[in-house]
Amino acid sequence: xxxxxxxxxxxxxxxxxxxxxxxxxxxxxKNVFGGQFQSAADFNSQxxxxxxxxxxxxxxxSVGRKITIDFDKGQIRINDGSTDRILIGExx
Numbered sequence: 001x002x003x004x005x006x007x008x009x010x011x012x013x014x015x016x017x018x019x020x021x022x023x024x025x026x027x028x029x030k031n032v033f034g035g036q037f038q039s040a041a042d043f044n045s046q047x048x049x050x051x052x053x054x055x056x057x058x059x060x061x062s063v064g065r066k067i068t069i070d071f072d073k074g075q076i077r078i079n080d081g082s083t084d085r086i087l088i089g090e091x092x
Contacts, residue, residue: 058070058071058072059071059072065079066078066079066080067079070089073089074089075087075089076088076089
């Protein structure tokens with residue numbers, strides 16, 4: 001491609017987008033309804049301890065596979081059903 005062709009091609013590209021244009025602000029600021037989660041005090045009153053023998057190697061996932069914890073790789077992934085939105089424990 002010539003320099004002129006490259007310039008013409010660049011003019012056809014959409015403008016750059018920030019995280020609000022893509023919708024991350026809407027996804028990350030969803031309302032959480034009170035019935036979905038327990039308070040720390042309620043949880044602590046119901047659970048005395050979590051045995052480390054119950055935490056094995058491999059991968060643990062939520063029922064809908066939106067949250068994944070990989071104990072072997074040391075990663076936590078939060079997914080919206082089609083795309084990983086948050087990945088902790090990996091250098092990108």
